[in-house]
Amino acid sequence: xxxxxNVDFSGGKLRPLDKSDVDTIIKLYQKQTLAGQSEAAxxxxxxxxxxLSVQMAAxxxxxxxxxxxxxxxxxxxxxxxxxxxxxxxxxRLDALPNLDQQKQVDALRSGVDYLAHKYHLRNxxxxxLPEGEEAIIDVIKLAGFEQSARLRDFRRTSQTExxxxxxxxxxxxESVEGEQ
Amino acid sequence: xxxNLNTEQYYxxxxxxxxxENIYSLLGTKGVVKHHPKSPMVxxxxxxxxxxxxxxQFEAKEAAFWLxxxxxxxxxxxxxxxxxxxxxxxxxxxVLDAFxxxxxxxxxxxxxxxxxxxxxxxxxxxxxxxxxxxxxxxTVELANTFxxxxxxxxxxxxEFDGKWIDYQVYSMLNNDDNWQSAIKNQGFPxx
Numbered sequence: 001x002x003x004x005x006n007v008d009f010s011g012g013k014l015r016p017l018d019k020s021d022v023d024t025i026i027k028l029y030q031k032q033t034l035a036g037q038s039e040a041a042x043x044x045x046x047x048x049x050x051x052l053s054v055q056m057a058a059x060x061x062x063x064x065x066x067x068x069x070x071x072x073x074x075x076x077x078x079x080x081x082x083x084x085x086x087x088x089x090x091x092r093l094d095a096l097p098n099l100d101q102q103k104q105v106d107a108l109r110s111g112v113d114y115l116a117h118k119y120h121l122r123n124x125x126x127x128x129l130p131e132g133e134e135a136i137i138d139v140i141k142l143a144g145f146e147q148s149a150r151l152r153d154f155r156r157t158s159q160t161e162x163x164x165x166x167x168x169x170x171x172x173x174e175s176v177e178g179e180q
Numbered sequence: 181x182x183x184n185l186n187t188e189q190y191y192x193x194x195x196x197x198x199x200x201e202n203i204y205s206l207l208g209t210k211g212v213v214k215h216h217p218k219s220p221m222v223x224x225x226x227x228x229x230x231x232x233x234x235x236x237q238f239e240a241k242e243a244a245f246w247l248x249x250x251x252x253x254x255x256x257x258x259x260x261x262x263x264x265x266x267x268x269x270x271x272x273x274x275v276l277d278a279f280x281x282x283x284x285x286x287x288x289x290x291x292x293x294x295x296x297x298x299x300x301x302x303x304x305x306x307x308x309x310x311x312x313x314x315x316x317x318x319t320v321e322l323a324n325t326f327x328x329x330x331x332x333x334x335x336x337x338x339e340f341d342g343k344w345i346d347y348q349v350y351s352m353l354n355n356d357d358n359w360q361s362a363i364k365n366q367g368f369p370x371x
Binding site: 088167171 | 335
């Protein structure tokens with residue numbers, strides 16, 4: 001059974017992860033910005049991530065799409081902490097340098113539209129580090145997300161150090177819900 | 181580790197079997213639960229279920245609940261809890277259920293200080309946050325008085341009674357000046 005759908009956007013598509021994506025996932029996950037991610041991704045981590053993407057989607061706990069442009073994987077759009085009853089989810093966007101800003105915005109908007117119509121989600125959020133994630137912050141702002149909070153020392157970065165987290169949020173309007 | 185706390189005016193203690201009536205009285209009062217938001221309890225069986233959940237969540241290390249018993253009268257005036265423990269980020273959320281007439285800065289300062297002391301010193305927490313609705317003006321005022329810092333808003337967190345509820349985020353870190361002052365003064369400001 002297929003739990004992750006293909007979603008087209010201008011110039012590319014969102015599609016499920018597959019085994020051939022391992023090398024690209026390793027490149028994407030060299031940035032250690034995920035909570036609890038203490039080392040750069042390895043082949044085993046990437047393979048486990050692909051397995052996890054299927055399990056997460058099957059149980060509606062999360063979802064991972066590869067962002068594909070010109071037949072090549074160039075990024076990932078992921079959902080974590082998907083709460084179907086509260087119609088909300090936390091998202092994450094990772095992009096290789098060759099995935100330009102406009103395509104990232106288009107991929108994100110297409111993903112949000114799909115999730116709104118397929119699963120009736122209405123509350124989408126990102127948690128970003130204040131430093132080092134400026135490019136992603138620019139993308140999500142262009143896609144319509146607005147900063148709603150800065151949570152102090154919300155994420156532990158080492159045994160003794162913490163980082164603030166910027167919370168960005170997009171609430172879909174009542175008219176979108178009404179269409180459903 | 182002793183989870184039962186003893187302040188000047190209160191026993192801040194875990195619930196026992198005889199507390200079902202106290203839990204029902206507290207959580208059956210609209211003024212206590214309306215900002216969480218929840219409907220008041222309407223039968224005592226709900227309090228029994230709540231008591232079971234309190235035990236289960238504590239055993240799962242997800243939350244710790246205390247009832248606040250007034251030493252002078254024996255009356256339970258509030259329930260306070262730390263929930264959503266995140267042992268990786270050393271954080272937790274504070275939740276307070278108190279009878280409206282007991283929600284004065286002097287009373288609540290004593291209770292919150294005792295629980296935060298346990299959180300920072302015994303549980304090694306770094307961050308304790310307090311999510312409040314902006315309409316809960318009295319508790320917002322308490323958070324400001326104690327020195328919690330407003331960090332922004334979480335939008336549409338839960339749906340209740342046909343409305344989406346936003347929460348204002350307040351937090352106190354164990355290295356905040358306001359907490360260090362509270363330690364030095366052995367309590368929060370009461371006004």
